[in-house]
Amino acid sequence: MSSRIIQCKQLNHVYSGKAALTDVSFELDAGEPIGLVGPNGAGKTTLLNILSGFLHPTSGIVRIFGHSPGAAQLIGKVSALPQDARLDPSFTLIEQLVFYARLQGFSSQQANLEASRVLEIFALKDAAHEKPLTLSHGMAKRATIVQALIGKPALILLDEPTAGLDPVNARTVRSIIAEQSSETTFIISSHNLIELDRLCQEILLLENGILQTEKPRVNEKQVTSRFITLQMENCPASEVIAKFSALEGVLQVTNPQKNEFIVEYNPDLQPSMDLQLMHCIRANRWQYRQLNHGKTLEEKLFPSDS
Amino acid sequence: MQPNFFNHLTLISAFELKRGFATRKSILPLVTFVVVWYFILLHPIRFAAELLVQEKELQAEFSFFDLIGFGSIQHWPIPEFGIFWHFALMIFPMLSILLAADQTCSDRERGTLRFIVIRSSRDRVFFGRFVGAMLIQAVWISAAAFSTFILALTRDTSLLYFALPDFPILVINLILVVLPFSAMMAALSAKVKSARQAILWAILIWMFLAGIINSLAYYLPALAFLKCLIPGYQLSDMAPLPGWQTLSLIYIPLLQSLFLLTIGRWIMLRQAL
Numbered sequence: 062m063s064s065r066i067i068q069c070k071q072l073n074h075v076y077s078g079k080a081a082l083t084d085v086s087f088e089l090d091a092g093e094p095i096g097l098v099g100p101n102g103a104g105k106t107t108l109l110n111i112l113s114g115f116l117h118p119t120s121g122i123v124r125i126f127g128h129s130p131g132a133a134q135l136i137g138k139v140s141a142l143p144q145d146a147r148l149d150p151s152f153t154l155i156e157q158l159v160f161y162a163r164l165q166g167f168s169s170q171q172a173n174l175e176a177s178r179v180l181e182i183f184a185l186k187d188a189a190h191e192k193p194l195t196l197s198h199g200m201a202k203r204a205t206i207v208q209a210l211i212g213k214p215a216l217i218l219l220d221e222p223t224a225g226l227d228p229v230n231a232r233t234v235r236s237i238i239a240e241q242s243s244e245t246t247f248i249i250s251s252h253n254l255i256e257l258d259r260l261c262q263e264i265l266l267l268e269n270g271i272l273q274t275e276k277p278r279v280n281e282k283q284v285t286s287r288f289i290t291l292q293m294e295n296c297p298a299s300e301v302i303a304k305f306s307a308l309e310g311v312l313q314v315t316n317p318q319k320n321e322f323i324v325e326y327n328p329d330l331q332p333s334m335d336l337q338l339m340h341c342i343r344a345n346r347w348q349y350r351q352l353n354h355g356k357t358l359e360e361k362l363f364p365s366d367s
Numbered sequence: 368m369q370p371n372f373f374n375h376l377t378l379i380s381a382f383e384l385k386r387g388f389a390t391r392k393s394i395l396p397l398v399t400f401v402v403v404w405y406f407i408l409l410h411p412i413r414f415a416a417e418l419l420v421q422e423k424e425l426q427a428e429f430s431f432f433d434l435i436g437f438g439s440i441q442h443w444p445i446p447e448f449g450i451f452w453h454f455a456l457m458i459f460p461m462l463s464i465l466l467a468a469d470q471t472c473s474d475r476e477r478g479t480l481r482f483i484v485i486r487s488s489r490d491r492v493f494f495g496r497f498v499g500a501m502l503i504q505a506v507w508i509s510a511a512a513f514s515t516f517i518l519a520l521t522r523d524t525s526l527l528y529f530a531l532p533d534f535p536i537l538v539i540n541l542i543l544v545v546l547p548f549s550a551m552m553a554a555l556s557a558k559v560k561s562a563r564q565a566i567l568w569a570i571l572i573w574m575f576l577a578g579i580i581n582s583l584a585y586y587l588p589a590l591a592f593l594k595c596l597i598p599g600y601q602l603s604d605m606a607p608l609p610g611w612q613t614l615s616l617i618y619i620p621l622l623q624s625l626f627l628l629t630i631g632r633w634i635m636l637r638q639a640l
Contacts, residue, residue, distance in 0.1 A: 110640075113485055114484065115481050115484065116640070117637065117639075131484070131485075131488060131489070134369070136369060136370070136487065137369075137486070141481065141485050143481045145478060146478025146479065146481050146482065147477050147478055148479060149479045151386055151390040151392050152385075152390065156385075157482075160382050161482060161486055164370065164378060164483065165370075166369060166370050205482075208482055
């Protein structure tokens with residue numbers, strides 16, 4: 062998949078005199094999941110609402126598959142999980158999912174099969190004839206995610222898909238996104254950077270309604286220096302920094318969080334820095350939990366000062 | 368194949384019809400209406416119809432109904448239909464405000480409307496919900512008229528010949544009477560946050576509109592045509608008309624509905640969901 066799916070030009074949105082989005086311009090291609098991050102009030106939900114056609118921008122141009130958001134041509138092609146949206150409490154899950162499938166163009170029989178299929182994905186088939194108010198918070202949230210999968214749309218916009226879910230269900234959501242990403246492009250707004258780090262190859266960072274121009278790419282290769290992130294068991298931080306800094310090729314060692322160290326090094330001087338670090342850890346009888354090449358997404362987006 | 372406007376209109380209105388008759392929420396208003404209508408049918412309508420028949424048989428010089436201002440009832444070939452007509456003109460517009468108040472507002476507040484709009488369009492949802500609300504009311508009106516029809520036949524089966532042509536007139540007329548009220552609720556529902564707010568706004572707007580326009584027309588008679596903007600404006604003129612003549616004023620609710628639906632659609636297209 063390499064076609065352009067979203068084009069935004071000079072997008073602005075103002076809520077009661079306050080700018081929620083300012084001159085946001087970007088283009089996205091179909092492919093791997095795309096993360097949308099930013100602090101609370103940064104404009105993530107506003108942007109997703111505009112892309113879904115739930116909100117009209119104050120100014121600017123938006124095109125989804127070459128059409129305006131909400132256009133009839135996008136029916137069945139674009140789906141969304143809006144933040145905090147709930148299903149109708151008067152109808153059972155299956156009734157609502159069948160209705161949504163029918164709106165997407167499925168025949169009555171196909172709609173029943175499709176509704177059962179998506180319920181099965183989230184192990185909700187037993188709750189098919191339940192009404193949303195009788196479901197637990199987690200089940201109700203999963204049911205709202207289920208509706209977004211009807212008809213295998215080409216683009217799914219997910220606003221905080223795992224917020225409020227227990228770890229097992231959050232993992233299920235992540236695995237479904239990973240499974241379906243070969244045929245569906247996901248745009249995921251989340252505060253969970255570890256989750257986005259695992260899922261997304263591309264991240265859009267919004268701050269105060271402004272899209273940060275340098276889009277950080279998770280697999281981006283550093284030209285001059287490289288990074289290794291080390292999660293250690295309890296260890297003397299100052300001693301670790303001193304020993305790591307003394308290794309050949311190390312440019313800088315930082316300690317952004319307790320027992321976490323980021324080693325910046327020159328790959329030309331030391332191409333096997335991971336092995337050097339391992340030797341150093343073993344020689345000093347320290348214990349490590351995890352070694353990752355590169356920085357964490359959190360460090361890339363919001364670098365610490367230390 | 369992409370579903371077209373009418374496919375969606377049918378699907379959305381059918382779903383609303385299901386909401387109106389086949390959900391737990393719909394049972395209470397249905398039972399209330401059935402009980403209230405049963406007493407209206409059994410007492411005022413049956414009693415008044417029997418009184419009318421007695422007056423006709425006695426060929427009384429003065430009618431009780433002339434005295435209370437309902438003399439036009441005597442022009443209806445079926446007395447029950449004449450009384451039903453007067454009751455229905457009062458009850459169904461009020462019922463319409465209650466039944467059609469929640470066309471989109473609570474779904475919009477809950478976020479459910481987003482799940483539907485992303486698979487349809489604002490236009491389709493707005494008109495689909497309006498058609499759904501009208502279908503529900505059409506069933507209520509038809510059921511009430513049919514029960515009156517049965518009541519008339521139980522009194523005198525020979526009335527079937529006269530009752531049959533009047534039955535569709537009553538139903539069509541009453542559907543057209545509630546049309547602008549439902550259109551007003553569609554427009555209000557597209558803007559406000561709850562059915563209760565929509566009902567309160569409807570009462571306020573209707574009273575202010577009637578008050579202001581009537582005052583303007585009193586001082587400036589040239590502005591009397593503005594009365595046409597008030598939903599139900601034609602009701603007082605319609606009440607004395609019998610049979611097919613009641614259809615002579617249908618252009619008023621049709622134009623009012625067109626106007627109110629245009630405003631409602633304009634609100635719906637601009638509203639954040």
